[in-house]
Amino acid sequence: MGKMSQFPHRRWNPLRQSWVLVSPHRTQRPWQGEIGQKAASSGVRYEAECYLCPGNKRAGGERNPAYSGVFAFVNDYSALLPDSPAPERDEGSPLLKAEAARGLCRVLCYHPDHSLTLARMTKAEIRPVVDAWAEQYKELGAISWIEYVQIFENRGAMMGASNPHPHGQIWSTGFVPDEPAEETRAQREHLALTGQCLLCSYLATERARGERIVFENEHFAAVVPWWAVWPFEVLLVSKRHAGAMPEFTHEERDGLADGLKRLTTRYDNLFETSFPYTMGFHQTPTDGKDHAEWHFHAHFFPPLLRSATVRKFMVGFEMLGMPQRDITAEGAAERLRECSEEHFWPRA
Numbered sequence: 001m002g003k004m005s006q007f008p009h010r011r012w013n014p015l016r017q018s019w020v021l022v023s024p025h026r027t028q029r030p031w032q033g034e035i036g037q038k039a040a041s042s043g044v045r046y047e048a049e050c051y052l053c054p055g056n057k058r059a060g061g062e063r064n065p066a067y068s069g070v071f072a073f074v075n076d077y078s079a080l081l082p083d084s085p086a087p088e089r090d091e092g093s094p095l096l097k098a099e100a101a102r103g104l105c106r107v108l109c110y111h112p113d114h115s116l117t118l119a120r121m122t123k124a125e126i127r128p129v130v131d132a133w134a135e136q137y138k139e140l141g142a143i144s145w146i147e148y149v150q151i152f153e154n155r156g157a158m159m160g161a162s163n164p165h166p167h168g169q170i171w172s173t174g175f176v177p178d179e180p181a182e183e184t185r186a187q188r189e190h191l192a193l194t195g196q197c198l199l200c201s202y203l204a205t206e207r208a209r210g211e212r213i214v215f216e217n218e219h220f221a222a223v224v225p226w227w228a229v230w231p232f233e234v235l236l237v238s239k240r241h242a243g244a245m246p247e248f249t250h251e252e253r254d255g256l257a258d259g260l261k262r263l264t265t266r267y268d269n270l271f272e273t274s275f276p277y278t279m280g281f282h283q284t285p286t287d288g289k290d291h292a293e294w295h296f297h298a299h300f301f302p303p304l305l306r307s308a309t310v311r312k313f314m315v316g317f318e319m320l321g322m323p324q325r326d327i328t329a330e331g332a333a334e335r336l337r338e339c340s341e342e343h344f345w346p347r348a
Contacts, residue, residue, distance in 0.1 A: 078103075248296075
């Protein structure tokens with residue numbers, strides 16, 4: 001990177017076809033803003049008041065089975081419904097446009113142990129979660145009117161998680177949401193222009209350079225992307241060109257479980273805290289169209305900036321102008337590489 005890493009510059013995000021402002025000289029500015037609380041698990045394996053623990057009654061009144069592995073159910077407070085009436089049209093202006101939004105929302109509990117997170121689960125425990133994600137994608141994507149299946153997790157209160165029990169969400173929609181729609185457009189244009197997959201080419205570049213690679217296994221690579229916005233943002237990319245989880249072999253699913261375990265453990269070890277993040281998989285849309293351009297990947301967007309209690313805020317210029325970051329992607333990758341893959345807080 002040389003001198004460019006010391007001065008303000010912009011970096012291009014080819015997946016979204018947009019820019020991010022990098023201001024590395026700001027890393028030394030004093031902080032007198034909000035100081036959060038360090039997050040830690042309670043260590044309680046079963047919580048009587050938790051609506052996700054086995055056998056407990058959920059907020060919507062249903063009772064969970066005494067599950068011993070993964071457990072999926074329809075979200076009691078779904079953001080989308082399978083049948084929604086079309087909103088009334090405002091004939092007074094073409095700018096006031098609205099349409100019905102259909103969808104199905106599910107919750108997937110990763111483990112019956114209330115105290116765990118992906119970081120503190122074993123690879124063998126994460127593997128059934130991978131299989132469940134693949135099955136949910138396949139099942140929901142097969143519904144004729146479902147055009148996209150978004151699997152994601154909000155980890156930690158800082159990221160708005162309403163319950164610490166290890167779980168994620170699956171929102172399947174009758175439309176392709178904005179972010180994957182932008183990535184579809186970018187990947188399709190790159191393939192048409194060059195004859196090559198965008199992320200295959202990008203990953204080859206990163207593996208050759210090495211400075212932003214956090215770790216690799218046989219089937220996946222974790223990289224702090226060139227265009228990262230969040231301080232310790234990571235892109236987890238499949239090495240083989242595949243569009244969605246159901247396409248993965250048995251060994252590749254093992255590789256994904258390994259990658260998730262290793263990355264989330266490094267995150268926790270970075271500031272010795274239960275590291276908050278929003279994580280989601282971007283996969284082939286299920287809209288019935290040909291998507292040879294699509295390459296499977298996961299985005300990790302963690303908010304922590306300087307410590308376990310100081311986070312990055314997306315305000316001011318970020319909201320009104322464009323995304324901006326202080327820590328360079330290379331510096332973030334180096335710090336994550338230095339983290340151990342043995343969790344700082346072992347399970348009993």
